Amino acid sequence: MNYDALVEKIILLEYHQKLLLKMIGDAKQPFYTMVIEKSLREEDVVAFFNHCDQLSIDLEExxxxxxxxxxxxxxxxxxxxxxxxxxxxxxxxxxxxxxFTPLMAELRKYMN
Structure with a gap:
């Protein structure tokens, strides 16, 4: 399979992924839905969880x-x-x- 065919398949998969997200619509997992919509990698999500773990500790302290x-x-x-x-x-x-409910509930107070 050549490069152009691979790129075309990736574009098609991304389109189908967006359609699947619309189909599940009212998902019980809005954070994970956002991860998919924003095209985050697993490493990005792990870094986010680690960041929130540390912030949760800081909040309690x-x-x-x-x-x-x-x-x-x-x-x-x-x-x-x-x-x-x-x-x-x-x-x-x-x-x-x-x-991260306690952390997010506290941070929500500072949203614009």
Whole structure:
């Protein structure tokens, strides 16, 4: 199979993938749906989960120290996101899928 045929098959697969996402529509996994829509790699998702794990630890430590405002944590969250992602959509999809719920519930307070 030549290069042009491979590229054509990839384009077709991407189109079919988009159609499948529309077919499942009201998915119970909005974060993973967003991962597919934004064409993130597995390494990108693993890095995101590691980032959120660390931020969750930071949040608990800051709460234990008596912090009540976590805007710097929100800024740190945004800085660690993949360039294809927007903080607001990530927070909403994580909350809907119940990923990192305490962290995302706190970060939601700082969305514009």
């Amino acid at each position: 800051q709460k234990a120290e008596g912090f009540v405002h976590f805007h710097p944590l929100f800024d740190k969250f945004k800085e660690g996101l993949h360039p294809n992602l927007r903080a607001e959509e990530v927070i909403k999809s994580c909350l809907a899928q119940q990923l």
